[in-house]
Amino acid sequence: MLPTSNPLMVPADAPVDYAAVQPAHITPAISALIETARAAVERAADPALEPDWDTLVASVEDAGEQLWRAWSIAGHLNAVVNTPALREAYNACLPLVTEFSTWLGLHTGLYAQYQRLHDSAAFHELSATRRRIVELALRDFRLSGVQLQGADRERYARISEQEAQASQKFSENVLDATDHWSLHIEDEARLAGIPEDVRQAARQAASEAGLAGWKLNLKMPCYLPVMQHARDRALREAMYRGYATLASEQGGDPALDNSPLIEQLLELRAQEAALLGYGDFAELKLQTRMADSSAQVLSFLRELAARARPYAERDLAELREFAAQSLGLQALEMWDVPYASERLREERYAYSEETLKPYFTEPRVLQGLFGLIETVFGVRVLPSPMPLWHPDARALRVETPEGELLGHLLMDLYARAGKQSGAWVDSERSRRRAGQRLRTPIAYLTCNFSAPQGGKPALLTHDDVITLFHESGHALHALLSEVDEPAAAAFASVEWDAIELPSQFMENFCWEWSVLHSLSAHVQSGKPLPRALYDKLLAARNFQSGMQTVRQIEFSLFDMLIHGRGAALHIQGVLDVLDQVRKEVAVLFPPPWQRFPHNFSHLFAGGYGAGYYSYKWAEVLSADAYALFEEHAGRAADGTRNTLDPETGRLFRKEILAVGGSRPAAESFRAFRGRDPSMEALLRHNGMSPAGL
Template structure:
């Protein structure tokens, strides 16, 4: 074991700049070997009646050691991807999968957990400990503990292969995104684009040693073209490249094609479900979620579609009529963003670009922190002098009445070799260590905003502000936990269809005048968002919310149906087209290959669970309606939400926590009202 390997050292925060690709496999091999030996010794030493201290605590210590090494590697693979790191990361995936499968199928370990759950001591456990035990026993069964040996081995093979395929899907999507660019020499071709978008494209060209402007498929660049480019042919070209990424269609047809990867993933998921006694993967997915059955999920989604579609039909008719007035009588997918922005400007005299000047990043962050300080009684300060993976990364500390609570990294801007999208991941869990010390939580918060260009600070659109609040909500869920057992602290053990509650909940303050007053200020003058702009922004809040709702329902139903019906002879595309026939009002062109870049379900944790966004939106809207009743900065209500939802992590079922806060089960009415999709709102 190399003592010079930073991943084998104890550290407070990961030594990111010291981690090399050659450190990764060596460290993982050493830790897995140590862990296997430790588990065997642990089981050999168990007393007749295992205790929490003799069984769970040592396993938590082993998990923490492995997490301490693997978490920074996994994170670097997403935010600083390189050929060497990717190779090392992928070499470890099957080894990790094999290790976790071994634990899940370890009969002696299962017996020890069962003995602990039935022991007299268990009657005195905290609710979090009881829940952790219940979830562990459930997960043993979902790991194939009851299967014959040959089927257990097949389970392990499938899990290993699925881990590898998810990584391949993600890599091919990243490679496909970076494989296409368009170099522009004539500025007239960029007519309509904002100065900030052109500055970013000029900066991208300079970085590649080119003059002029470089359009890429990184989201800020794609979004700018689709929203502002007057050149319809350019919009069509960029749209085609973007929506055919990693497929057999489009300008790079067949390069990095995720089609075969998706087919193999779906086959293996279906086989896994059958192996464990479920009819399909959607059923298996729900075994650890809040929803009770596939019927309940489908009924929920179809009901939302039924209520929303008339509003979407109306939204589209208005957009088509407006586009026709502007000379576009055959509205296509690459026209929707462009004419939607023009219609928004005409109707409300407001645009994302006008708003951008009022949301410089530091003002937004200061306001965001002020909001959560008011709500939850915490303090946030920026730290300096830390080790980082990129110069743009910032580190902050949360404290409460002078006591340290946790820390979080912000990595906010788009760049090459960084995965697209926005996410939070736990870098370290809060837990009580074996020596009695309290380990504080650490989170990584990642976005892909347009970086500072042309001497101006980074300026966010209001949509980006909302994304930032969303991810910070996840971060608070991880950081403000009061649970001291790793299995239920922070987001650990939280049902996947409830995990979006705290994140979507935070978005509400981006729309409240009291919240906007704190997060907005013109980047030059510091002037707050003027009342007339605020009024226009609030008036435009639900602009095209019908169209947006059916789009999200299309994704949710497609995902769930795909996993519930796999094997019925339909291709991925045929399932998607069937869902579109039911809920969509604007059909994309035949070459669109959206599924090939749907990383949430093929490379993230959302397989047969994308509905969670809508499910949790009902919870978050209803939770926020309590603040509408009491006052959006009501300290007592804020503390009540913190203690009922954020502090308790995965220690109890989400419905119990929700009812503790709201005093009743959730109602869909608040969501429809917030989105303007109800008779009351209309």
């Protein structure tokens, strides 16, 4: 028995006391759990053992679940409460975990046992989900190099370890570069136009640093409002330059330059693909996705670019004309674009994000979100006391109307030092049934919103609300699973280019009157969002959607092209590819010193290498899925559309959320929609229908 004094070594069915986890717990726990898992794998791989589900698949799952849960917790803490001691402990274990994972993927004895099970009569008696798990395991063994021999096996193991370390270092450099950068302002006049809550936070940051005046940073709750509202053009330029050169040779600290890591990762990925018999890394990664080939992905992106570019060109022409005539900006620089765009939005639609912000108090937004989830999916979300990693974090219980526990959601919503930027969902543990015992899932939902100021609740922008709904879709994919085998859980086996379907689907509700009315309450008056202001928001929904679409296509094409070659690129070659992509699809061109790839954690630290196209691919699926809610929408008492249709919601839950990765995503989509996906709903939602120009 493993000692339970270490909070990371409790049984998988038991809750974790996050408040008790210390950096010193990580290495002993991970080391011990790896050894336990190794021994169990060796037992399951014994060729004298006749393989069946329980002796092979279930026993390997048993062996690994405590380890992967402990490692998930360590990784989560490293991302949200990063300290030197925690980082050191995490990095000390990273090679151990990588080596174990590589050893597992290269285990010929275990692979042979899976193959024996697949070829046996017992295989055909398994459920469809269990058969799929065995088939996916065999595929993953092959993609993990199990058929490699001799020196190639050793080389593959070294590549895996180096990739993991390089990705972690890339992430650390971005975090450190962001945390280390600040701009001290002493002249209050330079802050003209910046929202009051952002100024208050900057003053508090300066005070905590022992400075007079204001201290600005590059985290989104500060950076974005400054870029949108600061009248001081030089201030906007300084902020833009700081963000655009993060973790690069153009930044302030050469030790944090990610150029060598980008080169190393591209080289390692090309070597990995070649070892496994694929022409390039993109071809390798597409073995586990809905898309069939790089050519299909590139064709999809270029078709979408061709449809969107005329709208993007129109958007930019209108912005340049407005900036020149109304703002005196004859040359529109990149640091002017957010500012000019926000002024144009205000003039055209008579509102700004700051007008909306007082209506979206965090407590009311969460109340409205949970109400929507209850109406559409038939489940309740309630507070649940649990010791967590930071006072800002909170635990929520997801249950049926009868009170049956479905899972827990652990939320951490505010930006702070030592916390990675961005928003994401991850899994602490997946649903699993063993006999009569059901272990429910636990998911993390992390954002980086502005924290409460001056005793008032946190205020969210409408974009923040969309982000929260997006991440809640990911969380529901984990929490509403009815798959009893963790290997077929959503995050374990849904194709990467379909995993964004539930998250992007949830974003659509953020544009519905009935939803926004329910989740808004003015921070002072408590009154919901006025209909007139909602109408302005809706009218502006597709404001600059053409520019936004080609920007995402730019990122996706760049990703596919740098990973779609057999030989790696030097950093200048990477930047040259980005320039070529921009010439093909972009309408905005940043200055030559901009170093966007160096901060592109999705590609180099977040698992989206050769997969960033997934956002647009899945957006086609999500828009088409939401269109069914539109087709079945009812009418509220005031005559407005109500897409909160429980019947369609139950179908979405049953055919998309509940099944996780127990069948191919294309089958799940067809089961919900009754046909293959169409791009038309996405174009319509983005105001890019043929009549739009």
